[in-house]
Amino acid sequence: MKLSYLAAAVSVAMAPAWAASSFVVKDIRVEGVQRTEPGTVFNYLPIKVGDTFTDARAEASIKALFATGFFNDVRIEHEGDVLIVSVAERPVVAELIINGSKEFDKDQLKKALKENGLAESRIFDRALLDLATQELKRQYYSRGKYSVEVNTKVTPLERNRVAITFDINEGAAARIKSIRIVGNRDFEEKELLKEFSLSTGGWLSWFTKDDQYSKPKLSGDLEKLRAFYLNQGYFEFSIDSTQVSISPDKQDMFLTVNITEGAKYTVSDVKLAGDLIVPEPEMRDLLQIKTGDIFTRDKVNGSVSALSERLGQEGYAFANINVAPQLDRDKQQVAFTFFVDPGKRSYVRRINIVGNTRTRDEVIRREMRQVEGGWYDSAKIKRSKERVDLLGYFTDVNVETPPVPDTADQVDVNFSVKEKPTGNVTLGAGYAQNEGLILSAGISQSNFFGSGKAVSASFNTSKLNRYLNLSFTDPYFTIDGVSLGYDIYTRRYTPNNIDRYNYQTDTSGFAVRFGVPITEYDTVNFSLGAEHNKVEVFEDSPIRYRDFVRDFGKSNLTWLARAGWARDTRDSALWPTQGRVMRVNTEFGLPGGDIEYGKFVHAQQWFFPLSKTFTLALSGELSFVQPYGSTEKMPFYQNFFLGGIGSLRGFETGTIGPKDENGDAYGGTRRAVASAELLFPFPGMKDDKTIRASAFVDAGTLWGGEIKTGASDEIRYSAGAALTWLSPIGPMKFSLAYPLRKKEDDKLQRFQFTLGTTF
Structure with missing residues (x-):
């Protein structure tokens, strides 16, 4: 472009017509434009009708038109007092064609090209094409494909347009053949390489691609190495240099890191x-x-x-x-x-909220723990952000606290949110080992008209369970955060479909729920409702089931009251590494109903970070249920059961405890369960947050009820390994357990799993 401008400028200087005399421009004519509107040329042209034409103005006009980047050539002439502007337009990119791309989606590559100035409908520039080619190569280099070849072809089209074709030969990805650390004295190389996400490959490298060189990954690994030494006392540790070399055929990579450990302080x-x-x-x-x-x-x-x-x-x-x-x-x-x-003490002038196009301001502001006009409190601002995030209405919540201009003691608190859809119409399918195929459907809106209220209707069916549930929740029934909710439900339980017990229960009920926040992390819940149960027994049903129907009838009504206390201080609900969660729940069948009983369940789970890699999880549950008043014995369907992936792994679901004459479990009125689990990344995938492995020991016992046994008589132990994977098709849980203590009539199930998805 500079050469074209220089040639044009020289032609202006040498034009005899311009040097001969000046004149007043009566008209301006534009020639040579095909796509560009003449008005665009007039907008950039510094000469207007009525101006006096001079050599200086002619040169300024050529400069201005060349600066637009629209033209390859610009000439200025005149016929009498009519100024003629002749231009040769640069071609425009009509089409970008990418062939041979397998590693990247074509739209992703086009986005990278656009960021470098080359895109459809833009002016074609040969220099930009060369830069775009280099950018494509950089994209492939980031995936370890150093032998990639990118060839370009420019095809002229009608109306001064071009089509640009990129023919890509990706080649094979270069693999890391060796990683050497030189200068280590106190730690073995293999121990240091555990800090690296890059490796020389393993049995999962086809999935993790950890054997493909990446400069950003190497930078991250070097920082991990530095952190390792600095956290071991090596105050003067340094990374002196790194060398990355590639084989002549561009298939193998060799990394060398030179370090100086220094002394331990x-x-x-x-x-x-x-x-x-x-x-x-x-x-x-x-x-x-x-x-x-x-x-x-x-x-x-x-x-x-x-x-x-x-x-x-x-x-x-x-x-x-x-x-x-x-x-x-x-x-x-x-x-x-x-x-x-400390600086100067500050107070909050204003809390601003942006990005909430659907959610009402009041729904967000009621989660604020920092108040306007109050002293700045970082803990309250942090907790406010956490509470807004926990609403589940936003994909992103950011907080900034800029100082107020021209003041020394004021800040604003700016909340920026990015909303996500909060309504769902879902169909679901899954499989549970103890229930078989599970189908579900539902419609829900957790932020009804932006009010923060939740409504839902859901349906679920499997071989074991079938239920329909309608629900409404107002999380701020009062300004103090007391919630109010309603549930209406119907459920059918058919255990004989999975070869357990030949009976069927149909339950219909409703409940009114209240939740009262006690602290930032504690909530007390109350519920009042009623359930109608219909029990169907058959000739081959266990005797105790037929006795129950004889004593209480086929149908009964229970008035229910529930109360609970929950405390959750975990650092993450998905992959917790520290904190605990505690739940205490009670349930009572009230006087006036056909069945009177009390139920208590206390469960706790603790998480202790042992290192950046390992987390110890301890959990325990203690439960009991007891009849009272006119009810002399518990309904058999209210008993606790033990065994399965949710309680005692390695034993078939619901089969542990006292058994009847047919070898079927009675269930019990008392249950105790405990577990110790060591959580760690899946081998070869330590940086993947979607999959986690564990080694566990489970213990549990069930006692009480019609068959009198002690807790120690029925205790069982098991140990094994488990895997949790948030897969693209849904959450999956697998366990392989070996019973350490069992009885001859126990039903074992060493491999157990659950999986499911929505579509």
């Missing part, structure tokens, strides 16, 4: 200095690194975060914590001084 002293707004003993308790500890970078950073968070709770939005280390290389010790500069 311990912490000799930890001091606090500066303006300590919070009492020093309280701030010292927040320090995660202590005198005598091995130096750990994560603990230093965690201390800074904890101090900043604590000052933020006092309103100091812009507190600054600087850490100054003092090294004693002779003693291999390091002392840290945390300099605290």
Whole structure:
């Protein structure tokens, strides 16, 4: 373009007509345009009708038209007092054709080309084509395909357009043949390579592609290596260099990382200095690194975060914590001084919410724990974000706290949300080992007209269960967050369809629910309702079932009251690594109904992070049910059962405990279950958050009821391995268990699984 402009500029300077005299332009004529409107040329042309034509204006006009990028050539002439602008348009890209792309979707490659200036309907530029070709190669290099070949062809079309064809020969992906770490002294190379996501390949590399070189992955691995050493006390650790080489046939990659470990340091002293707004003993308790500890970078950073968070709770939005280390290389010790500069205390001027096109502002604002006009509190702002996120109405929730311009003590809290569809019409199918094929359908709206209220209707059927449920929930029936809900349901339970017991129950009921928040993490729930049960028994039904029908009749009405307490402090509902969840639920068949009983279930689960890789999960449940009043014995369908993937793995579902004359489990009125599980990434897929493996030990016992046994008489143990996978077709759970304690008449089921999906 610069050469064309220079030639045009020279022609302007040498034009005798321009040098001879100036004139007043009476008219302007544009020639040579095919796609471009003449008005576009007039808009960019600095000469207008009525202006005096001069050499300087002619040169400025040529510069302006060339600067648009629309033209290959620009000429300015005149006939008398009529100015003639002749242009040769640059061709436009009419079509982009990509052949041979298998590694990438064609639309993905076209998006990359567009970001580099080459796209359909844009002006064609040969220089941009060369850049686009290099960008395509970079895309393939990121997948380890260094032998990729990209050939381009430009085909002229009518009306000054072109079609651009990219013929891609992807070639084979280069595989990492070796990764070497040079300079390690205290750790073996194989231990250090465990920190890398890149590897020389394994039996799952076809899926994880961890043996394909990627520069971003290598950068991440080097940072993991640095973090490993800094968290082991090696304060002066450094990565000196990295070399990446490729074989001549571009099929094999060789990585070498040169490091210097340095000495291992311990912490000799930890001091606090500066303006300590919070009492020093309280701030010292927040320090995660202590005198005598091995130096750990994560603990230093965690201390800074904890101090900043604590000052933020006092309103100091812009507190600054600087850490100054003092090294004693002779003693291999390091002392840290945390300099605290709280800045000026701030308060919140305004809370702004953007992005909620459907959800009403009040639905979001009622989750706020920070208030306008109050002192800035980082903990309340963080909790506000968590509560908005937990609504489930948004795919993304972001919070910013910019200072208010021209003030020193005010901030705004800006919530930016991105809404997602909250209504669903679903059909579902799945398979459970103890229930067979499961079909479901439902319609729900969890944010009805943006009000935050939820309505749903669902249907589910399997060989064992069939139910229909209608539900409504108002999470803020009162301004204090008391929820109100209604349920109407009908359910049929047919265990004989899975070769268990020959009877059938039909249950219909309704309930009114209340939820009362006690703290940020605790909720108490109440429910009142009624259930009508119809029990159908047959000649081959167990005697106790026929006795129940004889004593209580085929149908009975139960007035139900339920109460529960739930506390959840887990860091994630999907893959928790720390925290606990506790649930206490009670259920009563009230006087006035045909059946009177009380049921209690207490379940807890704890998660303890053992390392970045391993998490220990401990869980336990204690349950009992007891008749009272006029009901002398429990309805058999209210008994607890034990066994299966949900309670005691390795034993067939619902078969553990006292048994009748046919060897079928009675169930019991008392149940205790415990489990210890070591959770870890699936081997070869440590960075994949959709799949997790575990090793477990389960224990459980069932007692009480018509057959009197003790808890220790029926206790069972099992151990094994499990796998949970959030697959593209739905969640899957598999377990392989070996019973450690069993009885001769126990029904075993070592391999168990559940899976399902929606479509």
